Amino acid sequence: MTTYDLIFYLFALIILVSAFIVVAARNIIYSAFSLLFTFFGVAGIYVLLNADFIAVVQVIIYVGGILVLIIFGVMLTNKITEVEIKTESFQVLPSIIISGIIGGTLVAIFTKTNWKVAEPQILDKTVTEIGRFLVSHYMILFELAGIILLVALIGSVMIARKEKLETEEVEK
Amino acid sequence: MENNSIQNILESLNYFTPELALMLTFFVLLLVDLFFRKSKYLLPAISLVGFIVSGYLLVYTPDVKGFLFSTGMTNIGLYVIDPFSFFFKILILLAMIYTILFSLSSKEINEAGGNRGEYYVLLSSFALGMFLLTSTIDLLLMYLSFELVSLSSYILAGFTRNVKRSAEASLKYIIFGAVASGAMLYGISILYGLTGTTNLYLINFYLSNQNIESLPLVIAGLLIIGGIGFKISMAPFHFWTPDVYEGAPITITAVLSVASKAAGFALLIRSLKIMFIDYTATNLQSSAWAILSQFKWNELIAGLAVLTMTLGNLAALWQSNLKRMLAYSSIAHAGYMLTGFVILDNQGIMAILIYFFIYLFMNLGAFFVVMLIADKLGSEEMEDYTGLGYKAPFLGVSLTIFLISLTGIPPTAGFVAKLYLFGALIKAKWIWLAVIGVLNSVISLYYYLKVVKNMFLRESEIEYSHNLGHGNLLITLSLLIPTLLFGIYFKPIIEFAEQSVRIFGF
C-alpha cells in the first residue's frame, strides 16, 4: 500500500463515517454539521485526482455556502426549543434490503467493469484548461449556467418574500 | 484551431436564433417587470411577441449541415437542428402561447398579486429550457437544460403560494425532481466512465466498436430513462403527477402536461435512438432498427408503457376531482405514446408525433374548459358539475368533445391518433401491446364519460350562469376546431409528422 492509497482510504473513511452520521443522527443539526466533513472528504478526493481547482471550489461553495444555507434552512423552519427536530426511521428492514441490492449492484459494477481509462495527463494548472474550455467548447453551457442561477435567485426570492407580500395587500 | 472555433461559434449562433429570441424575451420581461409594472396586459403581450418571434425565426432558420458549437478536439458539437427538434419546438411554442392566453383569463393568476411578473419571466425560461432539451446531443447540456426546465417548473407549480395545496405541490415536485435528476446524473457519470465522452454520437461510436459489459450499460440506461421518465410521468416515476397537477395553478398544469412532456419525449427518443442503436446493422429508412449490445431497452420500455397506462387509467377511475382525473389521464396518455417507441422504427416515432400533435389540442382544451368553469364555480369536484351541460351549453359540449377525443372515439382527432399508434404496433407484430392499449382505452371511456354523464344526465339546483367573453370563446374554438377537424381531415398532420421523424445524422 502506497502513501497515495493510504491517503485515499483515509478520506474515504471520513466520507463514509460522516455520511453515515448524516443519515443516522437523531438531531438534524448534527446531520448538517456532519455533512461538513463529508464535503471536506470529497474535496480531499478531488485533490488526489489532481483536480485542484475543483477541490477548492468544493470547499468554497459546498462548505462555505451550501452548508450554511442548509443550517439556515434548519433554523428558520423549526422552533428549536419547542419542537424537537428529529429524523425518525421508518421501514428499516425493507430499506436495508433495497439499498443493499442497489449498493451490491453498484459495487459489482465498479469492481468488475472495464472502465475506459484516460491517459494520465499531469497538468500543472488545471485552471488554465478549465478556463479555455469554458469560453470555447462549453461556451453555451457557461451562459446557460448564468441563466439557471438567475432563475434560482428569482425563485427563491419569490418564495421567501411571502410575509411581506401579505402585509402589502393588507395595506391596500 | 482556436480562431476556427470562434468562427464556428459565431456561425452556430445564426442557427441558434429561436433560442436567442427566447433568452431575450426572458430578459426584457424581467426588466420590464422591474421598471414598469402598471399595465396588466404588457407582460403577456411581450411574452406572446417573444414566442411568436421565436416561432418565426424557427420556421425561417436555414437547414443546418452540421453540428452547432463544435470546437476544439472533436468536430461533433453540443447541439443539432433537425426536423425532429423542429416538430417538438413548434409543439412547445404552441403550448406556451396557449398558456399565456389561458393566463389572461385565469382567476388564480390574476389574483396572485405582486408576483405576476415572475410568472411570465419563468414561463419564458421554461420554454428556453425545453427548446434546449429537444435538440441537445451532449449529456452535459442535457443535464443543465433539464435543470433549467425543472427549476422553472418547480417555482411555477408553487406560484399561488398562499394556497396551501399549491405550496405542497411545489415541495413534492422539488423532492421528486431532485431524486430524478440525481439518478440521471449518476447514470450519466457511469456512461461517461464507460465511454469517456459526453457526446451522444461519440458514445454510440464507442459502444458499437468496443466490447462493453452489459451490466453497467443497463444500469446507466435505467438511471437515465428513470430521470427522463420523471419528466414524462412514466410509471414508476409518476407519483408526483397527481399531487402537482392538482395543486399547481391550472394554466401550469396544462403546460406541464403538454409542453414539458413533449420535451421529455423528444429527449428520450433522441438520446436512446442516438446512443443505443446499431447503425451498421440498420437500414434506417424503413425497417426496424437493430439494438446495440445486450441491453434490450425496448422491452423494458414496453413493460413500463403497459404499467404506466394501466396504473394511470385504473387510478383515474376513482377520482372525484376533475384536475386530478386529468392528471391520471395524462399519465395514461404518456403510456400510450411510449408504446410507439417500443417498435423501434420510424413508423412508431411517426405515430408518437401524430399522437402528440393531437394530444396538444385536446388536452389543453380540456384543461381550459375546466379552468373556466372552476374559476366561476370555485371547485373542480365532479359533483359540482352536475347539470352543467344545460346551464353552460357551450362549455359543456366543448368539454364533452375534448373528453371524447381523449378517449379516442371517432370522429374526433383522438381516434386518428390512437388508430395510427395501434396500427403501427400491429404492423410491427406487437399485437399484445396493441390489445392492452385498446383495453386501456375502453377503461378510460368509463371515467371520461362519467364527467359527461354528470353534466348532461343529472339535474342540479346550483345557480350557474356563465358569460363567456369573446376572447375565451375564440380560444376554446381554436382548440375545439382542430380537435374535430383533424378527426376527419388529418392528411396535413401525417405529412408533417412524416417529415419530422428524421433525426440528425442518421
Add this chain to the structure above:
Amino acid sequence: MIEQYIPLILAILIALLFSLFLLKASSWFGPQRPNPEKLSTYESGMEPVRTARERFSVKFYIVAIMFIIFDIEVVFLYPWAVNLKNLIDLMGFFIIAEMFIFIIILLAGYLYLLKKGALKWD
C-alpha cells in the same frame, strides 16, 4: 503530485492543534474561582432576556442564497481571469464579450433583488 500538498496538510494540522490548544490553555493555566455571577450568561453586561435558540427570519435565507449565487459567479470568473491574457491571444476579444454577457445576466439578478426590496431589512 501529492508532495505539493504536504505544506497544506501541515498548515491544516497546525491550525487545528493550535486552536484546540488555545481553547484548553486558559483552563490549564488560569486560576479558577467560580461564583454564580461569573457562571451566568454574559451578554455585554445586559440581563439575558430570552433563549438564544429562536427561529431565524427568512431574510437570512435570501442573503445566503444570494451569497451562494454570487459565489458561483466568482468561481466561474476565476479560471477566466487567471489566464485572460493567454485567452485573448488565442481567441481575441470574443471571450470578453462572453464574460460580459455572463456578468450582465447575474447583474440582472442583483437588480431584481434591489428592486423587489429583498435586501431591505425592516
